[in-house]
Amino acid sequence: MPASRPSFEQIYEEHFTYIWHLLRRLGVWERDLEDSAHDLFVVVYRHLDRYDPARPLRPWLAGIAYRVASDFRRRALHRRQALDDKIEATDERPLADAVVAEHEARELVYRALEQVDLDQRAVFVLHDIEGLTMPEIAAALEVGLNTCYSRLRLAREAFEKAVRRSRLRQGEAG
Amino acid sequence: MSEQDHKLPPLNDDLAALLDAARREPDPPAVAKQRVHAMIMATVLPPLVGPGQDGGGAGPIAGGAGGAATGGAVATGGATMAPAVKLALVAAASAAVGVGAGVLYVARPAPVAPVEAPAVVAPAPPPQPPPVVVAPTPVPPPVELPPPKPLIAPRPIADTLAAEQALLERARSALKTEDAATALTLLREHGERYPRGRLVEEREALRVLALFQAESADAAAAAAKFRARFQHSIFLPAIENAAKQAPVN
Numbered sequence: 242m243p244a245s246r247p248s249f250e251q252i253y254e255e256h257f258t259y260i261w262h263l264l265r266r267l268g269v270w271e272r273d274l275e276d277s278a279h280d281l282f283v284v285v286y287r288h289l290d291r292y293d294p295a296r297p298l299r300p301w302l303a304g305i306a307y308r309v310a311s312d313f314r315r316r317a318l319h320r321r322q323a324l325d326d327k328i329e330a331t332d333e334r335p336l337a338d339a340v341v342a343e344h345e346a347r348e349l350v351y352r353a354l355e356q357v358d359l360d361q362r363a364v365f366v367l368h369d370i371e372g373l374t375m376p377e378i379a380a381a382l383e384v385g386l387n388t389c390y391s392r393l394r395l396a397r398e399a400f401e402k403a404v405r406r407s408r409l410r411q412g413e414a415g
Numbered sequence: 416m417s418e419q420d421h422k423l424p425p426l427n428d429d430l431a432a433l434l435d436a437a438r439r440e441p442d443p444p445a446v447a448k449q450r451v452h453a454m455i456m457a458t459v460l461p462p463l464v465g466p467g468q469d470g471g472g473a474g475p476i477a478g479g480a481g482g483a484a485t486g487g488a489v490a491t492g493g494a495t496m497a498p499a500v501k502l503a504l505v506a507a508a509s510a511a512v513g514v515g516a517g518v519l520y521v522a523r524p525a526p527v528a529p530v531e532a533p534a535v536v537a538p539a540p541p542p543q544p545p546p547v548v549v550a551p552t553p554v555p556p557p558v559e560l561p562p563p564k565p566l567i568a569p570r571p572i573a574d575t576l577a578a579e580q581a582l583l584e585r586a587r588s589a590l591k592t593e594d595a596a597t598a599l600t601l602l603r604e605h606g607e608r609y610p611r612g613r614l615v616e617e618r619e620a621l622r623v624l625a626l627f628q629a630e631s632a633d634a635a636a637a638a639a640k641f642r643a644r645f646q647h648s649i650f651l652p653a654i655e656n657a658a659k660q661a662p663v664n
Contacts, residue, residue, distance in 0.1 A: 253452060253455075257443070257451070258442050265440075266437070275451050343439060346433050346436035347436050351437075390423070400430070
């Protein structure tokens with residue numbers, strides 16, 4: 242029996258959190274997440290008929306998220322706001338000790354991700370964080386499989402370097 | 416070609432631990448989920464229109480869809496929304512705004528009275544044969560029969576809502592053509608005719624947008640007042656957007 246197409250409401254309910262985190266990981270600033278999530282789900286709403294229910298949904302959503310994030314980054318640059326300023330340490334509230342390390346680790350990940358080119362970052366995020374397979378990523382981003390692998394290698398190198406640099410800076414500051 | 420063919424080295428433990436922490440990100444706030452949903456509905460549902468008018472895409476208060484969102488077709492699972500449903504959705508959303516975004520999050524509001532349903536109109540009286548006139552005998556004037564009473568009384572609330580909508584739609588059209596002065600006049604008229612109308616929130620939102628468009632010195636204060644009065648409004652993103660774009664004095 243062919244798979245039935247999920248309704249918009251089902252998708253929204255089940256995947257909002259996934260989309261929220263994915264957009265953030267793809268470089269949408271915290272304060273712009275609502276707007277970008279809105280943009281993404283409007284596309285989903287209007288183009289749901291293009292989704293093939295025989296295929297997994299998340300890669301399809303990831304493809305849209307990548308385009309929304311690309312668009313966001315373009316507009317962000319247009320607004321001439323330095324990306325470095327936007328690694329938001331927005332939450333100034335004191336954190337419980339138990340979560341400080343985890344919070345700092347996430348901040349470090351975001352800072353390092355900012356140093357990775359978006360095309361490479363998308364493959365890295367989708368593969369190494371979100372756990373999509375490379376063929377799924379290649380289809381979502383509409384690029385060849387070899388290109389995907391190449392981007393992943395470059396992304397990992399850039400990410401690792403950025404983590405090292407960031408820790409070094411923190412060490413110097415501390 | 417499989418992943419094995421590419422012999423991707425595994426991530427080292429340190430990076431893997433960092434990415435694990437990234438995966439354990441806390442869930443987004445529930446209110447954000449509700450707010451985004453309300454924004455989406457405000458965008459994908461057509462703007463308020465009066466009978467016989469065509470919406471044709473999101474209006475200026477719809478929250479600004481991104482460039483990726485193209486096309487104005489409104490379809491849910493391929494089905495075009497009936498006008499009565501559109502009106503009911505708008506009415507329900509409007510009525511719900513005052514009690515918080517939680518209500519707005521309901522995917523489809525509970526069916527409200529079909530305010531535009533044509534079924535409530537009484538059937539036309541059966542055709543009468545033409546009166547036979549015998550001239551030149553004076554004939555008494557034909558007795559004017561009162562119009563047949565509708566089977567179900569018309570709903571004044573529907574009339575009022577439609578009239579409110581029509582007025583706001585004119586204001587919105589004026590805003591679209593950057594005629595803020597006309598928009599403000601129409602919105603003032605709405606305020607006088609429907610001081611406690613069902614679309615007060617939308618009127619106030621449009622008024623704030625019109626003030627920003629007119630670069631009025633009162634715009635920022637009006638926006639602040641709107642924020643305070645309608646803290647969960649689906650129109651807040653559009654207002655924030657207008658405020659951001661307003662020239663700084």
